[in-house]
Amino acid sequence: MRATVMYGAKDVRVETVPDARLVESTDAVVVVTRACICGSDLWPYNAMPRSEAGNRMGHEFIGIVDAVGSDVRTLKKGDLVVAPFAWSDGTCEFCRNGLQTSCLHGGWWGGTELDGGQGEAVRVPQADGTLVVLPVGPDHALMASLLTLSDVMGTGHHAALAARVAPGKIVAVVGDGAVGLCGVIAARRLGAERIIMLGRHAARIALARDFGATDVVSERGDAAIARVRELTGGLGAHSVLECVGLGEAMLTAVSVTRPGGAVGRVGVPQENAIPNAKPTFYDNITIAGGPAPVRAYIEQLLPDVLDGRIEPGRVFDRVTNIDGVPDGYRAMNQRESIKVMIEF
């Protein structure tokens, strides 16, 4: 089968790899119908040390179950399924509490040992715990939005929950990538009164406004912080979604949060310290978040997607096939594209 392999920074190749196959009795094999490239894939795209073995890539996919192991109970050949960006057994202490990203027997797609989503098929460990059957056919018109349930929509939702978005709150979103845009959707869905998007890219701002952003702040750094404060009567936002991961973005996020407010961080942190420990202390600002347990959110968000109440699939502004994956990385890295969908 063919799949995406990254060998180092800027070196993404589509290659023939061993076919996905059942290994454990709890596995399924899924033939991928849709996948995509994630903003978080750009971190290794820009910084991965050279590797002889290469890393299999992709952690967001929808596909059709092709085979199941003897212990799989909830899935059968032919089911259309969506996979969360982490696999999990569904039964451990953390899964039972809705934190499947910390599953004691789970893990992450791709790398050197497992298949990734950016390939023709995937061996899915812990298939019963991991996969969610979709009640539609593989060519359903809402497939793009359904695909976002594997990561970015659930991740935006997680940021909003971690930032304690609720009716009447003023929300600020740091980061105008697909996750930030889904954060706008999530904030509106949870009843935010005002949603301030920090971003500059025209197409992204337009989409953010469509999704519910009420204000846009296009300044950077201290000027952006001053502008958010100005928009919020000097107090800052109640809830701030940090959807980037760079130290500077985190500094902006904590600086625009009002006393007693919360930052929900879902951008993968590129530095190992959270800045402004003192001001955030004196202001009783809560810092929460992490990898979204999207497995817990798929069922919650699915009805809103199927009813068309939310349209997160609009974050895809480019579609390609597997041969176009390397150029898709390039396009997202150069901010030509918000998010690239791969059709198989």
Place this chain on the structure above:
Amino acid sequence: MRATVMYGAKDVRVETVPDARLVESTDAVVVVTRACICGSDLWPYNAMPRSEAGNRMGHEFIGIVDAVGSDVRTLKKGDLVVAPFAWSDGTCEFCRNGLQTSCLHGGWWGGTELDGGQGEAVRVPQADGTLVVLPVGPDHALMASLLTLSDVMGTGHHAALAARVAPGKIVAVVGDGAVGLCGVIAARRLGAERIIMLGRHAARIALARDFGATDVVSERGDAAIARVRELTGGLGAHSVLECVGLGEAMLTAVSVTRPGGAVGRVGVPQENAIPNAKPTFYDNITIAGGPAPVRAYIEQLLPDVLDGRIEPGRVFDRVTNIDGVPDGYRAMNQRESIKVMIEF
């Protein structure tokens, strides 16, 4: 009147200062009957740059109202009152939401402009918002416990709330000072199933056990982290109370928190970065807390103090008069004393 003034590290003096007096119509003057020295007073005691003017000290006191301004409505001469460690108007956006430490018209005791609690009398700004009348006489047997409502008991309670202590939870407390010990009381009061105290000092450990600690970890650093993990089935504590403020203590706190858990930080941070941004992200650990809005907690905790259900006053292991204040600082700094009470 006489009051405590700090002129630099290790230089605490008791001096004659101008009498406390009404300045604003919203002020009260309180004649102090009990006050105390706080662990947080030891930060300037060890590091304050030399000052010609000196800083008036003390932010925890009980006293009798001696005079009220013309706009004071809820207090009268003769009332016995307890003061929170921050003063606040009780009416602003933040006060109405129970975050009086962020009052838009509030502030902190002492310094160069205001009286501090470690003196014979205090001018209290925003008296209606700040002071709480106690329904007992000034020589009540529980005065020591009532005095802790001005700071350490409310601060321990805040740490426990920020760390989301609840029935059935495993709690770890980093710091065996008065606040950590009150954190044990608060954790037990909120229904924690197990309370692990990290500490080494025999008298403090004994008191922690009396207050409800079920386990004591006396190792330091990595060994302490390993021991807490061992005690918690490898997973860590659900709720961790950081009651020190040093970077090393924060590192221990985040390292003993289980995925999905929370750290409630109330130790005044001495460094401006929160460590381990990456592991805490991957584990979805929440970091919350700050200066406790003890004004919001006094009424909540008062019945438990008056009924004897909690005995936070046991953290006082030394009593002195105002002349003994400098030696009280020395004794607390050398860990001869957990907390020193001052009788007037």
